[in-house]
Amino acid sequence: MLTTRLIACLDVVEGNVTKARRFEDNIVVGDVETVVAGLYQQQIDEVIFYDILASAQNRRIDLETVERVASRVFIPLTVGGGIKSLEDMHLVLDAGAEKISMDSMAVKNPELITQGANEFGRQCIVVSMQVKRVVPTAAIPSGYEVAINGARVFTGMDAVEWARKAEAMGAGEIVVNSIDQDGTHQGYDLTITKAITDAVRVPVIASGGAGTVAHIAAAVQEADVSAAIVSSILYSPRMEKLTTVAELKAELAHDYGIHVRPIVAA
Template sequence: MLAKRIIPCLDVDNGRVKKGVKFVDLKDVGDPVAIAKAYQEQGADELVFLDITATNQNRETMTNVIERVSAQIFMPLTVGGGIRSVADINNMLLAGADKVSLNSAAVANPKLIQQGAEKFGRQCIVVAIDTRWNQKTNQYDVMVNGGRKNTGLDALEWARRVQQLGAGELLITSMDADGTKIGFDLRLYQQMDQQVSIPVIASGGCGQVSDFSALFEQTNVDAALAASVFHYGELTIEQVKHQLTLQGVAVR
C-alpha cells in the first residue's frame, strides 16, 4: 500500500489565510508564509493553497504569495483559484508551484485540463471538485465559483471525465462537511473509489484523529486534507501521523 499523505490547506483571501464553515463566515487565520513554515516543521507532506476569491472577483491568482512561500518552503505546493489559461498555469509553476488546481475554469473550459496536461504533464494538473449532496436528484452536485454556483453536474460523472481529459489527481471537497468537524463524507469517497483510478485527496469535515483513520481504513483515497484542526492547533500533523502509524496505516 502506498503511504498516505497528510496535507494542510491554506485558503487565501487578499494575501491572508482565512477559514470558514461551508465556504462562508471567513475568519482571518494569519500570514501564509509563517503558516506554511510551521507546517513544514510539523512534517506536512504537501501544502495546498487556494485563492478563494480570485474567481468571483475575476482577478489573477496570488503569484506574489507563492513566490514568497516557495522561497522558504521545500515541499510540494499545489495552487488553485483564478487559473483560467495555459499561461496562468505556466505563471504559477514559474512562481514555485509544483501543481495547479483547476476548478471553475475546468468546468467552463474542459479543454484546459487536456491542454495543461499535454504541455506540463498530467502530474501537474489537479482538478478540484467541490460537491454538495442533492437530496432531490440523489447525487453529488458539482459547485463552482467558491461554492456559490451549482452546475447541476454529477460529481461522479465529472470525475470520470476529467480523468479521461488528463487530470493527474483529484481534490474532492464535501461542502456539506467543510469546517463542521463532523468527519469526512465517507460515502462520497467510497463512491468516488468506483469511478477513478488516479489519486484522490479528500477534503472537508475532519475534526479529530479518528476521522483520518476512518477515511483511510474505509476508502481508497490517497491523501487527507484539513485546515481548521491544524490552523487552530487542535491537532498537529505529528499527532495524526503517529496515531495512524499505531493503527497500521502507512504514512510518509
C-alpha cells in the same frame, strides 16, 4: 511503500490564511508565510494554496505570495484560484508551484484540463470539485451535485460523472471537497469520496470535515483515498484544541496501522 499524505489546504485572502465553515464566514488564521513555514516545520507532507478570491475578483493569482512561500518550503506546493489559461499555469509553476489546481474553471472550460496535461503532464493537473448531497435524480444518479464559485452556483452535474470525465480529460489527481462537511469537524463525506475512488484510477484526496484522527483513518481505510486534507484540525481558531502533524501521524500509525511518512527528528 508509498505513504498516505496529509495535506494542508490554505484558503488565502490578501496574503492571509483564512478558515471558512461550509464555504462561508472566513476568519483570518495568520499571514500565509508564517502559517506555511510552521506547517513545514511540523513536517506536513504537502501544501495546497488557494487564492480564493482571484476568480471572483477576476484577477490573476497572487504570484508574489506563491513565490515567497515557495522560497521557504521545499515540499510540493499546489496552487489554485483564478487559473484561466495555459499562460496562467506557466506563471504559477514558474512562481514555484508543482501542481495546478482547478475547480470552477475546470467545470466552465474542461479543455483547460487537457491543455494543461498535454503541456506539463497529467501529474501537474489537480481537479478539485465541490460536491453537495442532493436527492438522486436521473441526471444526478450518485445523489451528489457539483457546485462552483465557492459553492454558490449549482451545475446540475453528477459528481461521479464529473470525476470520470476529469480523469479522462487528463486530471492527475482529484480532490473531493464536501460542501456539507466543510469546516464542521464532523468527518469527511465517505459516501461520495468512496464512489469517486472506485470510479477513477488517479489518486483521490478527501477534503472537508476532518475533526479527529478517526475521520482521517476512515477516509483512508473505508474510502481508499491516497491523501487527506486537514485544515481546521491544525490551525482553525474555531477548534477547541489544535493537533500537530506529529500527533496526527503518530495516531494514524499506531492506532490505525496507516503507513505515513515518519516524522524525522530535527
